[in-house]
Amino acid sequence: AGIDYLSVAAFDDLIPSHLVFLENRDVILVEGLKLENVKPGIYSLHCLPLRLRGAEGSPIRCILIK
Template identity: 70%
Template sequence: AGIDYISVASFGHLITAHVAFLKNADIIPVEALKLDNVKTGLYMLHCLPLRLVGSEGSPIRCILIK
């Protein structure tokens, strides 16, 4: 499963999708993650965000470990 544009929400429902994801503390949305060249399999994904004071989001560095 995946998306074909840079948002976890559908084009017409931007707020609804983000509220649904952010209500559950166990799910953190990661947008625009390019996995085209990753082979199917089980991986550990580590996402390292910047700590930005007063921000609701951050650029992140993702590390994928097989």
């Protein structure tokens, strides 16, 4: 799932939303996407994360292909 905000959670309620997504390993969160210049359509999103040992998340480079 991708979102063009800093978090999937509301500003004042950070933890519960993340826990719901993290319990189900079928969904990978991608936060902070810059999508304002992307035209509506069907795309394939490829996310290339940095492998960080012992980390719960990492910065990624996203590639959007129409």
